Amino acid sequence: MKTLLWAERMKLRRSKIIWIALFSAVMVSVIVYMQGQFLFQGHRYVDEPGWFMTAAQSLGSIFVLPAIIALMGSYMICREEQGDTMKSLRLIPVKLSRLVGAKLVLAAFMSVLLYAFLFIITFSTEAALHFSLLKSAAVLNFLKIYLLQGICLFFAISPIIAIVAVLKKGYWISLIFAEVYSFAGLFVGMQNTARFIYPVTAAFCVSGYYESTLPQMITSILSLFICACLSLLILDRLNRKYNS
Amino acid sequence: MLNLIQTEFLKLRRKNFIFLMLISSLLMPLLAVFYFGAAKKADITPMQFYKWSAYSYTSWIILPVVLGILGTMLLYDENQNDMLKQLWIIPISKLGYFLSKFVIVFLYSVLFMMITAVCSILAGILPGTIPLTADSVSYLFLKCFEIGALAPFAMLPVLAVAASQKxxxxxxxxxLVYTFLGFILLMVNMYVHPLSGMTAIVINDMPDIVMKQPIDLKSAFLCIGIWSIASIICADVTLRKRQ
Incomplete structure (x- = not known):
């Protein structure tokens, strides 16, 4: 597994996808900052301490970042089929489920990295705008929210990425499905009970964006756990298919 | 040009996923059913219902994302299979090639919005949420056609990017970023981004929508026009360079 992870990391270094994903995070910050210029009761949104960090995380997590994470995961899986390198890998031999597993682990890491990068941008902007008004406890809380959101959102998206491994050229499906899946979270978030069950909004609950009681938190963790189990189940099925 | 469009249609027959993407047109009508069902409001007007099911998020988010993916898909498959060289040998005009893809995106967009309109009517009438009136139905189809016809022009910059990339x-x-930007700019400035400009045109004569300032249709059309022309020129130049 360690070797597979190393190999995947080396492959990613040659790819532009990381830079494009980081560019998306930068663009999310820029767009949300533009929205912050909107006047409400004589004040700009962005002048309120913490608004920018909250808005970038929530808007990005609904509209852009889930699809980017799904794109990264599905790209890593599909490139072996596209580049016709799967045959060579199977000759080594590499176990397919392990290979896809390594890709998923790396995608999870990339998801957290993307959120960490977004945090750095938003925190730097907040610090530049009103450093004296920022409290260290609040900043640390935001850091926790961002990092947990990164990993939880990955778990929510992971079944879609795992399905790509089965469908081979299904990265288009993964994209459209990830976008619709995360977009629907916007409306599910309005429902008090459903928001703790629906995986995308459950990620918001676990990260601490939504205030929740212990049972609600457990429900959300369970929802994400089911997503992770579903991905493993799909991978296991894939492995059996190849072995047979 | 007509031959190119016909060829594009023939190629579509092999791409089942393009037809699967039409399912996403059901999303907002379905959400509207749940939303108005949960709200349990009396006297919901057809306009209120259709605003939710067809005029809002479908045109702001869903349709642009679907069209962006469709455009990318149409252009990418030929690049991936190295078919462009063969097409240039025939020879095919670069601009004609790009515009034939655009025509497909245009027709798909209109079809997508027509399906949304039909689903919106069914989603409103079948649970008994709204009454069926000729005025509201004709207005819905007219607006859906307007959205379907304008959205491909607003998405031309994305199509140009797809044409310039392998x-x-x-x-x-x-x-994704372009759609998100268009959505956010709705509240900031409607005449900078083509998607916001499209929304300005669509909501211009819509009842019960209060804007801070009156909508300037000329600026909205100008915004879409400038971006469209610039995109077509860019796509033509990049396709010529790639030769």
């Missing part, structure tokens, strides 16, 4: 990663990311 891969699909960048055009897809651009689609």
């Amino acid at each position: 891969g699909y990663i960048l055009p897809i990311c651009v689609t």
